[in-house]
Amino acid sequence: MRGGGRVVALWCQDWPAVTAAAVAGVSATRPVAVLVANRVVECSVLARAEGVGRGLTKREAQSRCPNLYVAQADTDRDARLFEPVVAAIDATVPGVEVLRPGLLVLGARGAARFFGSEEAAAERLVDAAAAVGVEVQIGIADELSTAVIAARFAAIVPSGAGARFLAPLPVRELALEPSLAAPERTDLVDLLHRLGLRRIGDFAALTSTEVGSRFGADAVLAHRCARAVPERPPSARRPPKDLAVQYPCDPPIDRVDAAAFAGRMLATQLHTALSEASVACTRLSVFAETAAGEQLSRIWRCAEPLTPEGTADRVRWQLDGWLTRRDGTRPTAPITLLRLEPVEVVAAGALQLGLWGGVGAEQERARRALIRVQSLLGGEAVRVGVLSGGRGPAERITMVALGDEPIPAADPALPWPGRLPRPAPAVILVNRPVVYLEAADGTPVQVTDRGLFTADPTLLRWGSKQWKLAGWAGPWPVDEYWWTPKSGALSAGVAARIQVQLDGEPADVRVLLLIYNNETWRAEGLYD
Secondary structure, eight states: OOSSOOEEEEEOTTHHHHHHHHHHTOOTTSOEEEEETTEEEEEOHHHHHTTOOTTOBHHHHHHHOTTOEEEEOOHHHHHHHHHHHHHHHHHHSSOOEEEETTEEEEEHHHHHHHHSSHHHHHHHHHHHHHTTTOOOEEEEESSHHHHHHHHTTTOBOOTTOHHHHHTTSBGGGGGSOTTTSOTTHHHHHHHHHHTTOOBHHHHHTSOHHHHHHHHOHHHHHHHHHHTTOOOOOOOOSOOOOTTOEEEEEEEEEOSHHHHHHHHHHHHHHHHHHHHHTTEEEEEEEEEEEETTOOEEEEEEEOSSOOOHHHHHHHHHHHHHHHHTOOSSOSOSSOEEEEEEEEEEEEEGGGSOOOTTSSSSHHHHHHHHHHHHHHHHHOGGGSEEEEEOOOSSTTTTEEEEETTSOOOOSSOTTSOOTTOOOSSOOSEEOTTOOEEEEEOTTSOBOOBOTTSOBSSOOOEEEETTEEEEEEEEEEEEEOOOSTTSSEETTEESSOEEEEEEEEESSOTTOOEEEEEEETTEEEEEEEEO
């Protein structure tokens, strides 16, 4: 479909920051940043003017811009507020395809014919978005990816001039749009930059064979984008129904939580059917019908084949947008039918699942759960350990907030003489509870200034329990902190560590790490 297959892309700049400010009622003159895992992933123009950018930690962003309003990323919020924009554009030019909240595309031929020219069509689309209170930028080009990049520059690229338009742009433009680029595209762009290919034209000058043999599958797709090679246009046709799944809603659905539950169930059914057909879906149509006969539909596109979780997310976003509209176009009756239809499918080999049945499914679920906890309790509520330098086990772990730069408090590569020998304890007791070591005659065992026991230990008391010792190793003097009266967890004076093996229960904890300081024994770690 060349010649008549030009594409219109409509882009809402900094959409997550726009929606966060709108929901919170933040003034238009206040800088806004959106965080994921305590790092900036999106910010407003005003925030960028103050030095805030993607990748900064929350603390660094606020130090650069004290007046910064900070919000947690919320894709449900972004999708819900984008639905009125999609509806307004679809009412102006039918056949809208949503790439992600904040970005949509549609065919340019019908719009240009109806309004007289592409320029006139672009003006009408900008006006339609402005009518619902949203500023947008329009890009028009022969190919979808070129149109999306052109939208960032509010440019209409003449027919046949896509490669010429892209050539002087920085190569990082190929990785800025997540709906068109795989996650590894950022690594590819970094590599190209290090190789001296800093403009899209430099990358496009390579041959397809050179790219395919040196950089991998995603690089081939990026190379086609850089060369403005013909792609498929956005679809405005009713999708095929042979793989469609549907769910009659009984009782009818009028709440977002009920709609999300039905969406998850349909997503599972859809991917079961796709699996049986040995295909994967890259574009999905979400269709709903209400008790009043209203029919709602929207097409979503993804850069990579959809997973069941990704499908469920897009269904939830769309239903949330339909059921919470406030512009007078909200359905007048509950939803009685939901249907999912694959619009575009690829061979199942394009979706390489992990060994245990998902694309990093367990890790991704854990990450999303931790980010959710962080959004509820604050950035410092979720902390992860980073290997650090030190002699004791607690010193060798630096706790940093999830999303912060994993910088240890001390360099673990240094020699650290006197470091506790391996293996490290499986559990570190941060509070270091007090225990008592006794000799055979019941006298307390201590460590002398020469680093020796006053008597061989035979019994350990911990609270109301006691154990005989099957063996022990040490003591190993801790020769530090002598230069200050009190520093860290240890006081000045004799300090030493020992390992003791318990004789008897509990069978799962048989070896303990103890530390002696200030004439007191404390439990510091447990070995498996």
